[in-house]
Amino acid sequence: MPRLLESVPNFSEGRRPEVMEGIVAAARSVAGVHVLDLHSDADHNRSVLTLAGESDALSEAVFRAMERATETIDLRVHSGEHPRLGATDVVPFIPLGTTSLAEAVAVARALGERVAEHLQVPVYFYEEAARRPERQNLEAIRRKGFEELRDAIGQDPERQPDLGPSAVHPSAGAVVIGARGPLIAYNIYLNTNDVRVAKAIAKAIRHSSGGLRYVKALGLEIPARGQVQVSMNLTNYRKSAVHTVFELVRTLADSYGATITDSEVVGLVPMEALVDSARHYLRMHEFASEQILESKLLEA
Amino acid sequence: MPRLLESVPNFSEGRRPEVMEGIVAAARSVAGVHVLDLHSDADHNRSVLTLAGESDALSEAVFRAMERATETIDLRVHSGEHPRLGATDVVPFIPLGTTSLAEAVAVARALGERVAEHLQVPVYFYEEAARRPERQNLEAIRRKGFEELRDAIGQDPERQPDLGPSAVHPSAGAVVIGARGPLIAYNIYLNTNDVRVAKAIAKAIRHSSGGLRYVKALGLEIPARGQVQVSMNLTNYRKSAVHTVFELVRTLADSYGATITDSEVVGLVPMEALVDSARHYLRMHEFASEQILESKLLEA
Numbered sequence: 001m002p003r004l005l006e007s008v009p010n011f012s013e014g015r016r017p018e019v020m021e022g023i024v025a026a027a028r029s030v031a032g033v034h035v036l037d038l039h040s041d042a043d044h045n046r047s048v049l050t051l052a053g054e055s056d057a058l059s060e061a062v063f064r065a066m067e068r069a070t071e072t073i074d075l076r077v078h079s080g081e082h083p084r085l086g087a088t089d090v091v092p093f094i095p096l097g098t099t100s101l102a103e104a105v106a107v108a109r110a111l112g113e114r115v116a117e118h119l120q121v122p123v124y125f126y127e128e129a130a131r132r133p134e135r136q137n138l139e140a141i142r143r144k145g146f147e148e149l150r151d152a153i154g155q156d157p158e159r160q161p162d163l164g165p166s167a168v169h170p171s172a173g174a175v176v177i178g179a180r181g182p183l184i185a186y187n188i189y190l191n192t193n194d195v196r197v198a199k200a201i202a203k204a205i206r207h208s209s210g211g212l213r214y215v216k217a218l219g220l221e222i223p224a225r226g227q228v229q230v231s232m233n234l235t236n237y238r239k240s241a242v243h244t245v246f247e248l249v250r251t252l253a254d255s256y257g258a259t260i261t262d263s264e265v266v267g268l269v270p271m272e273a274l275v276d277s278a279r280h281y282l283r284m285h286e287f288a289s290e291q292i293l294e295s296k297l298l299e300a
Numbered sequence: 301m302p303r304l305l306e307s308v309p310n311f312s313e314g315r316r317p318e319v320m321e322g323i324v325a326a327a328r329s330v331a332g333v334h335v336l337d338l339h340s341d342a343d344h345n346r347s348v349l350t351l352a353g354e355s356d357a358l359s360e361a362v363f364r365a366m367e368r369a370t371e372t373i374d375l376r377v378h379s380g381e382h383p384r385l386g387a388t389d390v391v392p393f394i395p396l397g398t399t400s401l402a403e404a405v406a407v408a409r410a411l412g413e414r415v416a417e418h419l420q421v422p423v424y425f426y427e428e429a430a431r432r433p434e435r436q437n438l439e440a441i442r443r444k445g446f447e448e449l450r451d452a453i454g455q456d457p458e459r460q461p462d463l464g465p466s467a468v469h470p471s472a473g474a475v476v477i478g479a480r481g482p483l484i485a486y487n488i489y490l491n492t493n494d495v496r497v498a499k500a501i502a503k504a505i506r507h508s509s510g511g512l513r514y515v516k517a518l519g520l521e522i523p524a525r526g527q528v529q530v531s532m533n534l535t536n537y538r539k540s541a542v543h544t545v546f547e548l549v550r551t552l553a554d555s556y557g558a559t560i561t562d563s564e565v566v567g568l569v570p571m572e573a574l575v576d577s578a579r580h581y582l583r584m585h586e587f588a589s590e591q592i593l594e595s596k597l598l599e600a
Contacts, residue, residue, distance in 0.1 A: 036596040050596075182593075246582050262583045268593040271571060278574035281581040282546050283562045293306070293396065293482070294571045294594065296336055297352050 003055040003103050006036075006094040007062050008183075008267065011047045011069050012084045012173075014040040019072050020047050026068040027051055030061040039267050043222050045080025046089070048185065048267045052096060055107045062091060063114055066175070070119050074171040075146045081220050082231075083145045086121065086173035090138060093129075093179045104179035105129045112177045116164030119172070122153065123163040126178035131162050137208075138176060139216070146173045184234040184273055185266035186242060188249050190258045195221040198228035201252045205230070205245065212248070214240035227261065237270070243277040303355045303403050304396040306336075306482070307362050310389045311347045311369050312378050314340040319372050320347050326368040327351055330361040345380025346389070352396065355407045362391060363414055366475070370419050374471040375446045383445045386421065386473035390438060393429075393479045396570060398589050404479035405429045412477045416464030419472070422453065423463040426478035431462050438476060446473045484534040484573060485566035486542060488549050490558045495521040498528035501552045505530070505545065512548070514540035527561065537570070543577040 013019045020040055028035050033053035040047040051061055066088040073087035091111070093104040108129040116123045130136045143149070150168045152159045160166060161174060168174050190197060198219030205211040214236035220229045230249055234240055250260055272289065279287050289295055313319050320340055327349065328335055337350035351361055366388040373387035391411070393404040408429040416423045430436045443449070450468045452459045460466060461474060468474050490497060498519030503509045506517040514536035520529045530549055534540055550560055572589060579587045589595060 036593075037591070242578075242582060260583055262585045264584060264586055265591055268591055268596060271575070271592050271594045274575050274578035274592070275571070277578040277582055278542075282542060282577055283560055284564060285562045286564055291565055291568055292571050292574070293352075293568045296568060297304075297334060297396070 026064040033061040044082040122161035129178040326364040333361040344382035370472040422461035
């Protein structure tokens with residue numbers, strides 16, 4: 001059986017296209033690995049690369065991309081809106097098709113061993129690949145980011161890496177590697193530049209502070225647009241749906257006199273997540289996914 | 301993106317299954333072409349075949365099916381309720397996914413050239429592939445059918461084919477080939493049993509009486525549900541979008557104190573039509589279809 005997986009490594013570089021081109025080329029140099037998407041964000045100074053392939057080839061491609069990122073990204077001169085720990089910041093593996101989550105965990109763990117040994121970068125395992133329950137949540141590992149970890153890693157036993165050196169790599173920091181189900185990176189923009197509004201909404205909707213079960217959220221300022229953003233990860237769109245999140249943000253924004261100007265998916269989104277939203281708004285209560293022409297086609 | 305198209309050729313045969321089996325087998329003999337549906341109607345003595353594939357393969361499959369139909373269907377001994385001009389009567393090409401209508405037009409035109417040359421069948425182009433504006437409408441070409449055209453084609457300049465001989469093929473007649481957007485059969489239910497409300501809304505939204513350009517609509521009573529229905533054909537969902545129709549019906553219903561209880565698609569719907577609606581309601585103004593994971597996977 002082919003063990004098809006997706007990997008969505010996040011790199012701390014969103015402003016120098018030539019750097020990301022080098023990283024993508026390194027990943028692409030492995031036969032059988034497909035580069036599905038690259039999304040670079042200058043405000044966040046961050047890029048999200050989407051790769052797919054069978055586990056061995058995919059793992060090799062991610063390693064080569066990380067190796068290149070370690071050589072070409074220096075966190076000491078990096079700044080951006082988004083918190084980050086490393087040049088390669090987060091590496092999730094996601095099962096596709098009939099591949100099991102356990103397989104994704106195994107690939108994540110093996111890559112971690114290799115990175116710790118060959119790149120001298122401390123490795124933390126998160127989500128399904130976590131070795132300590134308190135590290136399932138990415139934010140509990142990342143906290144305030146590279147500068148904070150640099151000081152704490154050798155002092156605070158809670159911040160010891162799962163593998164690798166007890167000091168951050170001087171320029172490339174540390175990396176968080178893991179396995180999870182499909183995730184949607186989803187941002188909503190408001191017609192205000194008051195970041196307190198975005199932060200209050202993020203707090204109300206995220207699971208960690210009492211909100212929706214499969215939503216992570218941050219309120220961010222986006223100076224280039226003169227707007228604020230509710231920046232989210234939807235970790236299970238079947239249970240915490242995109243339209244549920246949108247409507248809740250809309251209602252909460254309204255209580256501050258703010259409205260949603262637009263929303264965006266960063267990177268890729270499963271068709272089903274958008275079809276579910278169309279079905280909701282159009283009140284198509286009896287609609288079956290088999291009625292989608294493309295599904296019929298994929299079947300055939 | 302692969303240039304994925306659908307074609308729905310209509311054949312003048314609905315009573316001899318072995319003849320249609322031969323035609324379907326001819327289409328299926330082309331690798332990469334999917335037979336999605338075959339619907340034969342004995343009263344009409346007519347069959348509708350639904351095929352999908354990339355443009356070159358699909359065009360080849362339709363040609364082979366037409367070639368077989370030309371050999372096995374004889375209009376001189378054919379009768380049925382439905383007007384028809386040819387053994388293969390009508391061949392529409394419909395863009396799927398991100399394929400453009402221009403591509404469907406190009407495929408239709410190229411197939412027409414090949415048919416005129418190799419099958420000795422006169423070819424008329426209709427809808428988006430029409431070469432004369434008066435031939436956009438299929439009925440304006442087909443008129444009273446094969447027997448009428450047989451006499452008129454050499455006499456009446458208005459009935460000259462766009463390509464091929466100025467005489468019908470003795471047994472296979474003529475063919476009408478074209479391109480159009482996908483059609484969506486879409487119904488909206490209201491929480492009233494007053495059919496006058498549905499009829500008034502249908503009149504306001506349909507093109508023929510001043511409404512949306514690509515909407516056909518009727519107001520119907522659905523006694524089994526104790527509700528009324530606005531029953532529609534959306535002939536170009538890219539220009540008269542599902543959500544535009546839905547919102548207009550909602551507003552008009554409101555002026556009668558009525559609300560929409562639900563809506564439904566009859567049969568198949570292109571993914572893009574629903575994705576467009578999700579994009580509208582979620583205000584995802586910058587969303588690109590390439591961000592759909594399934595599109596990317598199909599590409600790879």
